[in-house]
Amino acid sequence: MADLNDPKTFWWRNAVVYQVYVRSFADSDGDGIGDLPGITSRLPHLADLGVDALWITPFYTSPQNDHGYDVADYRDVDPLFGKLSDADDLVARAHELGLRVVVDLVPNHTSDQHEWFKAALAAGPGSPERARYMFRDSPEGKPEGTPPNNWSSVFGGPAWTQVEDGQWYLHLFDSTQPDLDWRNPEVAEMFEDVLRFWLDRGVDGFRVDVAHGLFKEESLRDQIVEEGETASSGQVNSDHSMVSLDLKDEPMWDQPEVHGVYRAWHRILDEAGPDKMAVAEAWTQTPESMAAFVRPDELDQAFNFAWLLADWSAEPFAGVITDTLAAVEPVGASPTWVLSNHDVVRHVTRYGGGEQGLARGRAATLAMLALPGSSYLYQGEELGLEQVDVAPEHRQDPSYLRTGEVGRDGCRVPIPWSGSEAPYGFGPGTAQPWIPQPAEWADLTVEAQTGDPSSTLEFYREALRVRREFAWTAGDDVEVLDAEPDVLMFRRGPLTVVLNCGETPVELPEGELLLASGPVDDKLPGDTAAWLR
Template sequence: MALNDQNAAPESRSEWWRHAVTYQVYVRSFADSDGDGVGDLPGITSRLPYLRDLGVDALWLTPFYTSPQHDHGYDVADYCDVDPRFGTLADADTLVATAHDLGLKVIVDLVPNHTSDEHVWFQAALAAEKGSPERARYIFRDSPADRPGEPPNNWLSVFGGPAWTQLPDGQWYLHLFDSSQPDLDWRNPEVGDMFVDVLRFWLDRGVDGFRIDVAHGLVKEEGLRDQEVGEGEELGSGAPINEEHSMVERTLRDEPMWDQPEVHDVYRRWHTVLEEYDGDRMMVAEAWTQTPESMARFVRPDEMQQSFNFAWLLAPWSAKAFADVVTGTLDAMAPVGASPTWVLSNHDVVRHTTRYGGGPVGLARAKAATLAMLALPGSSYLYEGEELGLEQVDVEPAFRQDPSWFRTGEVGRDGCRVPVPWSGDAPPYGFGPGSEQPWLPQPLDWAPLTMEAQAADPDSTLAFYRSALAARRTFATTAGDEVEVLDGGSEDVLLLRRGPVTVVVNCGEQTVPLPDGELLLASAPVVDGLPPDSAAWVTTA
C-alpha cells in the first residue's frame, strides 16, 4: 500500500516545521537556576546547548505565564507576562534569542479554552451581576427551570466531578477542567480579539510557534444540552489524563463540549495573523479528536500547520496496530495536504517506556517505537527525559500535586513530570543547586540515568537518541512523503519503506531477518537478525 499527500504543492514543502523534531520542555521540571526546586527560564537557557547537541530542531515550552499554579501553569492569570517563579519577560527574551543563536526554534504554549479564576476578567465577572458584559466573557448559566438548584447540564470535568460550580447568587460557571479554570465563551467576539492580541505579543517577541492547549474545546455546542450516553456507557470528558484513559482508544460518542464546527473559524483567523510574520510561524493543535478525519480538519491549508497524532501514542505494542495508525494517519492527511505529526509521550500521559511494560523490555520497545516514529514523514515530538529512558515514577500520595488527584483520588499525571536528572549520584541530580529534593521528589536509583552518566556511555539510551537524530537528518527532508507498508512475513513484524529507507520493527518473540541493504541504525545489537522488541533502518541504493 502506498500513501502520500498528493495535494501539497512542491514549493510549499520547505517550511522548517514540516520535518522538525521538537523537544517538549516541561518548564517546572527541566532545569532550576536558583535552587528553589522548581525549573525556570534561566535554567532552560543554560541547557539549550544540550538540546542542540541532542540534535532536535525546536523546543516547546509549557506555560510560564503568571499563574496561581493550581494546574501548573495551565491556569493563566496573565497571558502577557512571566510568572516570577519562572523568571521575567527579559528572561523569556534571552531564552528565545539564545535558542535562535543555537539554531533552535521556540514554540510556546497557549491556553485559550479557559483562564485562571484569578484572571482580571474572571474577577470582574465575579463582582458583576447576572447578565453583565463581564460575565458574558465566560459561560455562566442559571439552573434549569425544571431542575432548580441543579447544574445547567450533566457535563463532567476532565479532572473528575461536575463541570459546573455554583456562586452565592445562584448562577453556575462552566469549567471543563479544574474549578479554578473557568471556560471562556468563544461565541463572544471580545474573547477572540483578546487572544489575537496575545498572539501578536509573543510573535513580536520572536517566538516561532504556538502549541494550542485543548484546541478542540474552545467552542461548545450552542444550547449546552446534556451529553447523551448509550447503554453501558458512562458520562465522560474524553481527554486522557491517566494510565487508564491514555491506554484506551476513544470510541465515537456524543460530545457536545468538544470539536464543534465553529472552532475552526478561530484558527482561520489566527492563521491570517501568523501569515503577517516572517519565518514560517506555526501552530500545533492538542486536539483529542475521535477520528483521524476530525484531526485532519485542524490542519487544513487555512488553519493550523500541525495536530498531535495521539493515535500513535495510544497504539499498543503491536505491528498491526502501528501499521493501522500509519496508514490511517497518512490517509487522513492526504486530502488536506498536511504533514503528519507523531508523538509517544507528553506531560499528560504515562511515559511510553512504562506503557510498553517497563524495565528492560519496556525500554527496548520504547527505543524501537521511537526509531519507527523518527523514520516516518512529517514531524516528531519528544518529551523531556525520554532520551534518558526515564520511566513513570510512582510518586507517593503525600507529594502528588496534580489537581486530578485531589478531585478523583486517581494517581494523575505527576509520575511523568518528575524533574530531569542531569548529573551526580543523588537528588536533585544537578537539576538545580543544593542538595534538596525538587518540587516532585526524584527516585534514589536514578544516578545511572543522568545525562552526565549516559553521555559517557556509547551504549546508553542518550547515545541511541543522538545517533537516531543524526541519522534521521540524512534522509528526513529528501526521502519523500510516500510510505509503503510491506509484507513483513509475520504478523509480529512491521515493515515500512520510505524512499531509500526500510523500517523493520520486530514486535514478536523470535529473531527475524533484515531485508537486503545496508544497516543504517538499529535499536539493539544485530547479529543473526533483528532481535525481539527492536527496530532497524536499512538503506538501499
C-alpha cells in the same frame, strides 16, 4: 536554498520538537522548581541532542493550580519561572543555537484569578463581564441547585460550579479554570492580541492547548449517555491521562465554529512571517476530524495521538501509519508523531518497563523517527526514564486532588542531569525538587550516559544525526511491506525500516544497516528496530 514561501519546505514539516515541561527541566535558583533561566542554561543539551525546536509548557502568570495551564496573565512571566526579559533571553539564545521556540497557548479557559473572571464575579448576572465566560442559570423547572447540564469535568466531578448569586460557570477542567465563551468577540480579540505579543518577541510558533474545545454546542444540552454510564468529557482514562475516547456524543468538543478561529490565527501567523507555525492539541474521534484542523488555511499541524494509544504490536502500528498518512494527505499537511508527553504514562513503562520496556521504547522511537513529518519528543525520554510511582503526599495533579486516582505526576518528575544523588544537577543545592526524584536514577543522568555508546542518550543522538541525512530527501510516501505477523516493515524512499515486535529473531532485508535500536547479529532480535539503506 529552500523557498520559504513553499509550504513543503517549512521548517516544522520534518522537525524534531522537544517538549520542555518548565517546572521539571532545569532549576536556576535552587527553589526546586524549573524556570526559564534554567532552560536557557541547558539549551546546549538540546542542540547537542540534535532536535530542531523546543516546545515550552506555560510559564505565564498563574496561581499554578494546574501547573500553569490556569493562566492569569497571558502577556507576562510568572515570578516562579523568571521575568519577561528571561523569556526574551531564552528565545535569543535558542536562535543562536539554531533552535526554534514554540510556546504553549491556553485559549479554552483562563485562571479564576484572571482579571476578567474576577470582574465577572463582581459584576453579577447579565453583565458584559460575565458574557466572556459560560455563566448560566439552573434549568427552569428543575430543583434549586441543579447545574445547567450533566457534563463532567475532565479532571473528575461536575463541570459546573455555582457562585454566591446562584449562577453556575462551566469548567471542563478544574474549577479554577473557567471556560471562556468564544461566541463573545472580546475573547477572540484578546487572543489575537496575545498571539501578536509573543510573535513580536520572536517566538516561532504556538502549541494550542485543547484546540478542539473552544466552542460548545450553543444549546449546552445534556450529553447523551448509555444506560448505566455517567456523563463524562470522553477524554479521560483510568489514570486521568486524557487518552480515551469512549463516548461518541460530545457536545462540548470539536464544534464546527472552532475552525473560524484558526483561519483568523492563520492570517496573523502569515503576517508575522512565512516560518511561523501552530500545532493543535486536538483530541478528536477520527483521523478525518483531526485533519480538519490542518487544512491549508488553518493550523499547520495537529498532534496525532494514535501511536501513543496503540498497544505494542506490529499490526496496530501499521494501522496508525497508514491511517494517519491517509488522513493528512488530502489537505496537504505534514503528520506528527508522539509517544510520550506530560499528560500520559511514559512509553517505556507502557511497553512493560524494565529492560523490555526500554528496548521496546527505543525500537518504537526509531520507527517513529523514520516517518515523514514531525516527531515530538518529551523531556527525559532520551534518558530512558520510566514513569515514577510518586508517593501520595507528593502528588500535585489536580485530577488526583479531585478524584483520588493516580494522576500525571509520575511523568513530570524533574529530570536528572549529573551527580549520584538527588537533585542530580537539576538545580543548585542538595534538596529534592518539587516532586522527589528516585534514588535509582544515578546511572540515568545526562552526565552518566554521555559517551557511553550503549546508552539511550547516545542512541537518541545518533538516531537524530542519521535522521537529518534523509528527513528532507526521502519523500512523503510510505509503503507498508508484507512481513511476518509480529513484524512491521515499511519503505520510505531509499530507507527500509524493520520493527520486530515479537520474540523470535527475523531475517533483515538486503541493504546497508544504518542504525539499530539494540544489538543486531545476523538477524533482528525481538523488541528491536533497524534502519537499512
